[in-house]
Amino acid sequence: xxxxxxxxTLSVLVFLGAWEIAPRLHLIDMAYTSQPSRxxxxxxxxxxxxxxxxxxxxxxxxFAVGFALAVAMGVPLGLxxxxxxxxxxxxxxxxxxxYSTPYLALLPILVVWLGIGMPSKMAAVFVGGVVPIVVxxxxxxxQVERCWVLAAQSFGGGKRDVLVKVILPASLPxxxxxxxxxxxxxxxxxxxxxxxxxxxxxxSEIMRYGSAFRIDYLLFYVLVIxxxxxxxxxxxxxxxxxxxxxxx
Amino acid sequence: METRSDIDTTAAPHIRIDxxxxxxxxxxxxxxxxxxxxxxxxxxxxxxxxVVGPSGCGKTSLLLAVAGLAQPASGRVLVNGQAVxxxxxxxxxxxxxFALMPWRTALENVRFGLELQRWSGEDLTERARRYVxxxxxxxxxxxxxxxxxxxxxxxxxxxxxxxxxxxxxxxDEPFGSLDAQTREEMGNELLAIWEQDxxxxxxxxxxxDEAVFLADRVVVMTTNPGRIAEILPVDLARPRTIDxxxxxxxxxxxxxxxxxxxxxxxxxxVR
Amino acid sequence: xxxxxxxxxxxxxxxxxxxxxARLGVMNPFFxxxxxxxxxxxxxxxxxxxxxxNITVSLGEFAAGYGAAVFIGIFLGVLAGRFRTFEYAxxxxxxxxxxxxxxxxxxxxxxxxxxxxxxxxxIAFLLSVTPIAANTLSGIKGxxxxxxxxxxxxxxxESDLLWKVILPASVPxxxxxxxxxIGRALTGVVVGELFGATAGLGFSIAxxxxxxxxxxxxxxxxVIAVLGVVCTQGLSAVEARLDSWRTGPGL
Numbered sequence: 001x002x003x004x005x006x007x008x009t010l011s012v013l014v015f016l017g018a019w020e021i022a023p024r025l026h027l028i029d030m031a032y033t034s035q036p037s038r039x040x041x042x043x044x045x046x047x048x049x050x051x052x053x054x055x056x057x058x059x060x061x062x063f064a065v066g067f068a069l070a071v072a073m074g075v076p077l078g079l080x081x082x083x084x085x086x087x088x089x090x091x092x093x094x095x096x097x098x099y100s101t102p103y104l105a106l107l108p109i110l111v112v113w114l115g116i117g118m119p120s121k122m123a124a125v126f127v128g129g130v131v132p133i134v135v136x137x138x139x140x141x142x143q144v145e146r147c148w149v150l151a152a153q154s155f156g157g158g159k160r161d162v163l164v165k166v167i168l169p170a171s172l173p174x175x176x177x178x179x180x181x182x183x184x185x186x187x188x189x190x191x192x193x194x195x196x197x198x199x200x201x202x203x204s205e206i207m208r209y210g211s212a213f214r215i216d217y218l219l220f221y222v223l224v225i226x227x228x229x230x231x232x233x234x235x236x237x238x239x240x241x242x243x244x245x246x247x248x
Numbered sequence: 249m250e251t252r253s254d255i256d257t258t259a260a261p262h263i264r265i266d267x268x269x270x271x272x273x274x275x276x277x278x279x280x281x282x283x284x285x286x287x288x289x290x291x292x293x294x295x296x297x298x299v300v301g302p303s304g305c306g307k308t309s310l311l312l313a314v315a316g317l318a319q320p321a322s323g324r325v326l327v328n329g330q331a332v333x334x335x336x337x338x339x340x341x342x343x344x345x346f347a348l349m350p351w352r353t354a355l356e357n358v359r360f361g362l363e364l365q366r367w368s369g370e371d372l373t374e375r376a377r378r379y380v381x382x383x384x385x386x387x388x389x390x391x392x393x394x395x396x397x398x399x400x401x402x403x404x405x406x407x408x409x410x411x412x413x414x415x416x417x418x419x420d421e422p423f424g425s426l427d428a429q430t431r432e433e434m435g436n437e438l439l440a441i442w443e444q445d446x447x448x449x450x451x452x453x454x455x456x457d458e459a460v461f462l463a464d465r466v467v468v469m470t471t472n473p474g475r476i477a478e479i480l481p482v483d484l485a486r487p488r489t490i491d492x493x494x495x496x497x498x499x500x501x502x503x504x505x506x507x508x509x510x511x512x513x514x515x516x517x518v519r
Numbered sequence: 520x521x522x523x524x525x526x527x528x529x530x531x532x533x534x535x536x537x538x539x540x541a542r543l544g545v546m547n548p549f550f551x552x553x554x555x556x557x558x559x560x561x562x563x564x565x566x567x568x569x570x571x572x573n574i575t576v577s578l579g580e581f582a583a584g585y586g587a588a589v590f591i592g593i594f595l596g597v598l599a600g601r602f603r604t605f606e607y608a609x610x611x612x613x614x615x616x617x618x619x620x621x622x623x624x625x626x627x628x629x630x631x632x633x634x635x636x637x638x639x640x641x642i643a644f645l646l647s648v649t650p651i652a653a654n655t656l657s658g659i660k661g662x663x664x665x666x667x668x669x670x671x672x673x674x675x676x677e678s679d680l681l682w683k684v685i686l687p688a689s690v691p692x693x694x695x696x697x698x699x700x701i702g703r704a705l706t707g708v709v710v711g712e713l714f715g716a717t718a719g720l721g722f723s724i725a726x727x728x729x730x731x732x733x734x735x736x737x738x739x740x741x742v743i744a745v746l747g748v749v750c751t752q753g754l755s756a757v758e759a760r761l762d763s764w765r766t767g768p769g770l
Contacts, residue, residue: 094526
């Protein structure tokens, strides 16, 4: 095993080992930190529970709808803002301001507007994802070299041709980056919204177990979310590779 | 005008490279890459020696060994009779890619070596200023490297090395990144500066003309493995002028060097 | 400068449209409020001391969490940059901190520290230490080895190398990391306050949320937005300043 992987693995194992043993040696109170073995047990228990699938589906659907909306609206908006310089100048400061604010602060307002059901969570996902998508799509459009546009026009390409055959393909990398960045923010939006409202979904389970001092179950759900985020990002990367090789 | 054609064998050499072999471990293969194999070379005090050869023949490695920045796998380098085991006050280096600290002005860069070597007893900034003047960069003290041309940056590099008053000047293809014209200018200027106190200089290059123009002796290295093929004296008067390159002695030396380099490892008498 | 004027113009336009829409009944002011009402509320809260108190609490938590993250993050980054082994050991943890939804761990912090400022500081710290450490590490690894070699040729020891070469050379990346950390620390403070605090800007949003008082909520949100922009733009300006000695390849 290459040295790097070896040391990294060892480091994690040492950490897990210490985490497991310290409560047994009464160095720390297990109520505060739980143990890997307990987290594992809780995980197996929770997965078998029928409620788990329900929570998972609720969270996933909130995420799916919200994120799909973010992409569907974010990409065209980003393209628009990127292509028309006038809009860019006006939009830039606003977008930058929005990017610099913690979007999660919008949660309570979203709840006031949309209630405590799924729509508010979808909105949280949407808000989390749309901003990076717009910003990076805009940047992606700016990457388009003027000479490509000129080349297309020199061959008689009209506005539509330029848009479809030059700008769209060329700004694809920007779109992909934006989607990837938006993904993690979207997932976060979903979890935190569910935590705030605590009605259904994985976030609400986290809050429930948190207040019950059951860190083992809580960590299980945290891992579920991390795993989901990781899987989603991975699939996006694979998609990126596919599209890229097809492009080149 | 004086000529210098004999190797000064009576006095102890300033630098003695004694059977030095330098090897680098190859990360993914077995065995090491031998950069320099059994190099033997004596350099007298105050002489200007150039090392010429193709890429990869170990000339830079040899220079690094003298500088104390590379450890020989076998053999040793002696300076003033003492073995070299790390960088030290007597030797200063000028680099091909200038290696100037981008966040320091020209003046501050010249100060850099003085600070590191903990010079005391005089105002470092004043001393640095003198050397900036010496290399002809008056007025550019407050400029940052990215605001200077390649030639100017290298002058800063030279000033930095000279400022610490080394006995030995080590130059690693210092003009390699410059265009041909600037190269020629810088070569002349370097010699003019060198004439002032005749430090012992070891200069690495892969330009045959440059090697002959600057040197008292030219060390020709060949590659695979890197070894010293021959050491040729340059019988030209000092101070050097560019037309000397067209003289018979110069042409002869250049021919010889070319033959050695083209012929590959026509290894004759490693010294 | 031009950017600043354009920015103000954009905002002025948006605010005007917003106010108009609310007055004309195009948007229901109950849900969206209007700039005039928000401004009035801000004035009230400022006078009653509520606004200053909230700002102080939130800023205090931010300063504590972010401040700790700066020190510890840079320290860890330098250590990891210098010692390969430490970098490999730290790697998986950094990766986890970057990709896991750290806010979800907040209930654990409440268990550890109780309600109030401490869990908020903790989450702000955890969120911001990641980009700072990661960027510092990256900055140090990316240093031009020629510079290190040049310094060594003049006899630089470990200490000299660190202070005169490595740290100055990695400043751009470190500052970028600090900038990223600000956004995350602020998020941590606000979200933490939503859940576990008894004072502060985030707390006030949640509090008024419970009372369905949109105007007050938006007022606090506006303050948070301004803080976020000021901090981020501030650091961007510092970044730009430092770029004055930066250059392309070939030094």
